[in-house]
């Protein structure tokens with residue numbers, strides 16, 4: 429692609445190529461009603477409901493295999509926490525954050541400790557259900573806990589699940605597939621953290637390491653899996669099933685907001701900031717939120733200045749052909765989960781008219797936010813997750829995002845009633861020594 433053309437014609441893309449922190453407002457955003465019908469042709473409300481129902485069917489299996497979900501009866505869901513001390517701490521450092529700041533703690537999701545648990549676990553369970561039903565050994569009327577029985581484990585053991593990952597998707601696929609009895613191969617990019625590889629290997633997962641970046645790990649994994657008729661590839665760059673697993677988050681979030689008495693309407697907007705790697709997790713979550721809250725939710729993604737691939741894919745409308753390297757950006761970042769040089773073609777297309785924009789963040793600030801959250805709220809998340817705070821800090825900082833607020837009815841008065849959610853996407857499984865090291869990292 430001709431990156432130079434975009435750099436020369438768009439001052440925001442020029443700033444992105446210069447690796448400056450930036451607000452990018454999506455010029456392709458449309459009112460929800462304009463996009464609704466076409467979007468439903470691709471992913472409908474019924475599809476999302478079907479995914480939710482499937483997860484409900486699997487609750488007894490999940491409960492049996494993962495006792496940590498006992499308390500929630502096999503439902504894998506994360507808390508929504510108000511974080512007033514973090515809000516104050518950020519404001520003391522100069523940010524202006526109106527309304528109520530909340531943290532959606534997918535960092536603490538059961539089983540895989542990251543947002544990737546939503547899509548990853550869902551897709552593996554769906555694959556297992558498809559195989560079990562086709563085998564005639566199992567029906568949808570059966571208790572799904574039966575899928576953990578020895579004969580079913582033996583049955584699944586004939587099959588392999590493969591995935592390319594920067595780490596967290598591999599963890600969610602690896603842990604779930606291993607519990608079902610599948611053989612698992614995770615193809616990991618050079619950016620993947622050692623502790624994630626070690627943890628996977630400890631679960632009996634075969635980890636294949638690449639000296640190259642994430643796109644290469646996915647391409648190789650896909651190729652190898654395609655050669656094996658007994659193998660299934662979870663395709664982070666293309667999968668609609670992963671997307672559906674993420675989208676289920678939205679209705680559950682609505683319930684949590686209701687429980688807290690937080691209304692979402694024109695006078696009480698919801699503004700959500702989600703870190704993006706290839707785009708699947710933030711895309712699915714944001715898509716689900718748009719289906720429920722329509723124009724009253726404003727979804728922003730956040731990416732490191734060193735790897736803003738989803739931003740470039742949507743901004744240029746080159747989708748999966750956009751690559752940060754073409755813009756002179758390394759793609760190498762401390763936010764290992766976000767180190768995807770090219771975005772998902774599926775997500776960049778389906779989010780084109782739904783995404784409000786993006787905020788980018790320097791690597792050093794990931795650690796500053798990590799420390800601040802720990803000191804103010806005693807919550808620790810991983811560096812990739814901390815990109816989410818670029819959103820609430822940036823909304824009123826940049827002229828372009830202030831202009832967005834003006835044109836979308838987000839006046840001072842309305843913003844004072846807003847709920848702003850930083851989506852914490854990972855962290856619970858970080859080993860103690862890495863936690864300490866993160867707290868002591870200054871760039």
Ligand SMILES: Cc1ncc(COP(=O)(O)O)c(C=O)c1O
Nearest residue numbers: 596705706707708709765853854
């Ligand atoms: C902690 C964390 N946050 C965010 C993401 C982004 O998800 P996606 O790559 O689907 O955009 C990832 C992906 O692995 C992640 O590990």
